[in-house]
Amino acid sequence: MAHQQDIQHLSKDAMELATEVKSNLKELMNEWHQLQGDISKGSLVKPGYVQIKKTDIERLQVEALQMKEFLPKVINQSTIQSIKELDKCQQELEESAKSLTESQQEVEHWKSRCQTAKADQDTERQEMLSLKADLSAAHQQLSQQSEYCAKMGAACCTLLWRVSQQQDTIAPLLVGSQMESFLQLVCHTLDSFLATFQGDEDEDEPGLKEDSEEVQFVMALCGIITNIAASADGREFLSCQKSGQAAIVCLTSILSQTPGKLSDKLKNLALMALYNVSINQKGLKHLSSLQGIVALLTWLITVETAPENRLHTLLLLQSLITDPSNASLLHEANEQLSFDVLDKLSKDRNSEIREVAYDIIHDLRPIRTEL
Incomplete structure (x- = not known):
């Protein structure tokens, strides 16, 4: 009886264990299927993490130690200065590029203004040609008029x-x-x-x-x-x-x-x-008041070649110097008209010229006698 109870008790335990095993197997199979699904989807690794082989990490550590050992030997003061100069050159290059850009913009601006000026010049040239044509037509019309x-x-x-x-x-x-x-x-x-x-x-x-x-x-x-x-x-x-x-x-x-x-x-x-x-x-008074009238007539007497002009010049001069109200003209004629010219005219072929010249000599004689 006791043996039978033990068997029943073992059977119960075996059933419970089998049930637990079955449950664990089921969970294991679910996890396996889930793992296969994750592997097929590539989502086995959690987001934000990368799988790296241990050998790669070890090699990376070795290279880091080597870099730490050799870096001070490679990067010295000269290298640092070169890097600074390189930075300075880089900055200057950027400034030059900026200046070049500004210059190009200015060039484009002046090109635009130059094109505008050329267009204005062409317009003005056309207007000038039109004005010249109008001026030529007006000049021709004015000449005709x-x-x-x-x-x-x-x-x-x-x-x-x-x-x-x-x-x-x-x-x-x-x-x-x-x-x-x-x-x-x-x-x-x-x-x-x-x-x-x-x-x-x-x-x-x-x-x-x-x-x-x-x-x-x-x-x-x-x-x-x-x-x-x-x-x-x-x-x-x-x-x-x-x-x-x-x-x-x-x-x-x-x-x-x-x-x-x-x-x-x-x-x-x-x-x-x-x-x-x-x-x-x-009229005689008005003529006598003209500045330089006697000098003009005495000059004409010496330069004129036409007989009629000589005669009328002598007659006009005679009228002026015989004006009693203006004796200064007589003295002026005496100063500017030489005796040789009058003497030559008094012997001219033209009788009228000879007569008037002789009269003028006669009019000037009292003044020359006094002198």
């Missing part, structure tokens, strides 16, 4: 010159304010003519040909003034009005500034006009 005005002025003034030769036409011309405007036009035209051609001695110049419109226009103007001065009313007008006195000054400018050999006719017209003005007492 100037030529037309010169032709019209020459034609009108030539006709007026012919009309004014009649003494009875002078008085109607002086009525109203148109004559003053005309005299102002004469002064402006003469001044412009003298300023344009002064010092031009070539008689073959296109603007100085005797048959040119400009010369014909100027000669007609001087001829009209000469005809006006030939009448008593005209002399009075020229001597009293400011516009007439200005015209007288312009006529004296012709004597000293008219260019070229074609000036003989212009000078002749101016001298005749001035001589006619000197017949009027007011």
Whole structure:
């Protein structure tokens, strides 16, 4: 009985052990399957860890000891200095690269400005070409208008010159304010003519040909003034009005500034006009007040070759020095006009020149006798 109880007790223990073994086997199989799954998935190693062989670790330790032993021998003060210099070079290289970048940016900026300037220059060049074309067209139009005005002025003034030769036409011309405007036009035209051609001695110049419109226009103007001065009313007008006195000054400018050999006719017209003005007492007074008038006439006497110009110069000088109200002109003529010149003129082929020269010598004789 006791034996049977022992057997039952052992059987119970065996069953419990078998159950426990079975349970452990089941857990072991589950772990094995899980391990196989982890191996197949590569997740056997926990995250953040790496598997390294022990031999590799030992070799790494040996190499570290060797590096620790040999490193002080390799890295000395020179190496450290080289490393510092290398760092400095690296820094300088970075600064150079930065400076190069800035320079490239500046170059691009100036390239952009240069392209803009070139574009502006091209635009301005086109505008300049357009302006030059417009200027050329305007110059051509102005030349045509100037030529037309010169032709019209020459034609009108030539006709007026012919009309004014009649003494009875002078008085109607002086009525109203148109004559003053005309005299102002004469002064402006003469001044412009003298300023344009002064010092031009070539008689073959296109603007100085005797048959040119400009010369014909100027000669007609001087001829009209000469005809006006030939009448008593005209002399009075020229001597009293400011516009007439200005015209007288312009006529004296012709004597000293008219260019070229074609000036003989212009000078002749101016001298005749001035001589006619000197017949009027007011005109004579105005002429006497002009600075250097005697010096101008004495110079003309010595340089003029045209007989008519010599004659009218002598007549005008005689009118000035015989003015009793201005004896200084007589003394001035005596100082500037040599006796040899007068003596030569007194023997000239032209009888009128001889007569006037002899009269001037006679007028100057009392002063020279006193001296």
